[in-house]
Amino acid sequence: MATLKEVADSAGVPMLTAFRALNQHDTVDEVTRRCVQEAADKLNYTLKITQIDIADLAGVAKGTVSYALNNSELIKPATRQKVLEAAQMLGYHLNISARNLRMNRTGVVGYSWHVADDPSRMNNLLDRFIYRVTMAAEERHFHLLTFVQPQKNADRVYESLISTSRVDGFIISDVTYNDPRIARLTAMRAPFAAFGGMYLENADFAYVDVDGKKGIRLVMDHLFEQGHERIGLLGWPSGWPFGDAREVSYREAMRDAGIRIENGWIAHTHNILDSAAMAAQKIMNSKFPPTALVCANDLMAFGAKSYLDSVNLRIPDDVALTGYDDDPTAQFLGITSVHQPIDELAEALFEILLGDINQEPLPNRQIIFNPELVIRRSTQ
Amino acid sequence: MATLKEVADSAGVPMLTAFRALNQHDTVDEVTRRCVQEAADKLNYTLKITQIDIADLAGVAKGTVSYALNNSELIKPATRQKVLEAAQMLGYHLNISARNLRMNRTGVVGYSWHVADDPSRMNNLLDRFIYRVTMAAEERHFHLLTFVQPQKNADRVYESLISTSRVDGFIISDVTYNDPRIARLTAMRAPFAAFGGMYLENADFAYVDVDGKKGIRLVMDHLFEQGHERIGLLGWPSGWPFGDAREVSYREAMRDAGIRIENGWIAHTHNILDSAAMAAQKIMNSKFPPTALVCANDLMAFGAKSYLDSVNLRIPDDVALTGYDDDPTAQFLGITSVHQPIDELAEALFEILLGDINQEPLPNRQIIFNPELVIRRSTQ
């Protein structure tokens, strides 16, 4: 296709006039507009400002424009200024696709927010996480592509996204043992960074994590201090590192305190309010009902609280209750919880990923953060 | 850079051998591998399979490969087969950036999921919405780019994304009166489709919506049937079409039923649990306390319920309670709510957007869905 300058020359007007004419700008009279339009039509030109147009207007070479726009040190300030002004005048916008092709990168990072057929995450923590990751990415001129991963063969979706150059790398959460996504991405040498991984064996990939065992230990110590000994655990089905670590920590704390875990004190359910409420009921109806209930997260605690309320068990007088994640629900319901420094974590995670993408890996690619206990009226 | 064929020729081996050698494949012996590697180094070649390589292997022209891979009718089945096999053998993956540049489209749609500094949406409805939109997009080989919009000048972010060819169009939610994003995108002729818009005046853009007035009317009629007359409303601050429509509908229903709305029956708060609980308290402490409380959504209803529980007002015996959106919390708490057909809506929305992107606008670019009342124990 022709350039703007060619159209302008053909119409016998200055470039800027041609530009304004094609933009239907008021400053150009009707006759000129039509004339320019005809020239454009003849050359089969549609207005689309590129670096070449800027070069023509500023009277420099296209290479110079590229350097100037990218703030290269090579370019003389005066020239840069000239170029920037021309760009401004023509309302230039970089074409990302062209840059991507040339540089073989995309400035996009993938994150699978939803899992197909199981979209109701109800996970305020991850919501906050993804918000901060997006912020971190955008500050570095990256963008986030969110996609749905299937329950089976999720790794293929990751493979497809990376090998078609749709994304430069991935953020991964909900890491499982022997996670096929991680295996696949590692094999492909595709950049990725995970939220979670410290309690996986041989995790030699980039991750950030919050020490879940430490978090539960904070909860347990707090409950012990309050005089509790009969403490129940409302956890998730095993097989997920996050949940398993929390349960391990609970057991360790009980053992260290010399307290026997009675039958029925531990229940496992999926991360659903109803199930949590029912599980709480089961625990409270066990032979030696606990005086405190530790929940795997705030949603489970909410479910448990609903059950306790419904049978008029007072919190914390009859039963103390704790959650995990410090989400808005727990704040509202006054449930003692564990705060995770999601903001810093997300930032760090993206930094690590960016290092890998740029082939300049950070020295420390595995960072562990500390959780914080947030005491509320559900335990005191 | 050189092509795989050139490397193979230079090393004096068949293309496939060269390919496998560069992949460190076991089937190629050490000597050949090194030989090929040297040839590649000499030509400054790094393995990256393109359509040209497929063409070389299949013995056809590169144009043929493109046609074949895109299932063009032009290509003879036998040829297509040959090409596909070659592609398979070389593990070919399309380079999206190149296609995007050539076709001047991206296959990406933008959606601003979070608003800067106000990330805690706690909006299960929109979460489901975005899940279904993503699914709809991916079924059509599109992807979703989620970004954070600033509180001020959000339209600039939209402009930047579209004018740099980062996205082909937008999904928009939380539409306001005189929404600057819509003004901007309309002025730029950028494709977009909104969730919400039926109660905006002169909304001549593409949207889908669920009739919010109708939804509240369903709630009100249900409450009237249950014998309620003193009905309060827990709504949002005015200025948002969604909320305003609900309040208007409440007022119309009361007027049609010939019931005077007493002082203190209507409260407005932000979409926060705490605020909702406090507002509920205010309403219930008004001079003529209502016997039923209609909430703008389920989160507000949850907040209200917490207050009612805390003062031992029984639901529904002392006060009936309704929400809106039919989210998991309402399901769990047994709160009567209004279901919106989010799944169909998201699908329809994306179809409309896709039509606009492809410059083949659907005939019906504004679709209104009907809400459904879900009666639970909070009202009977």
Added chain:
DNA sequence: TGATCTTTTTGAGACGTCTCAAAAATAGTG
């Protein structure tokens, strides 16, 4: 002034794809 060194600009070429007009192959017809 001319020679040398440094800074700045230039212009070509490549990234991988799609698509057009033109060429080649094939089928159909008398």
Added chain:
DNA sequence: CACTATTTTTGAGACGTCTCAAAAAGATCA
């Protein structure tokens, strides 16, 4: 078989950017 009509393949070129090696301009010094 020759000719036309149709189907299929070809190969060049364009999309807009970045970057390299080379050229030009400017600075420094004898």
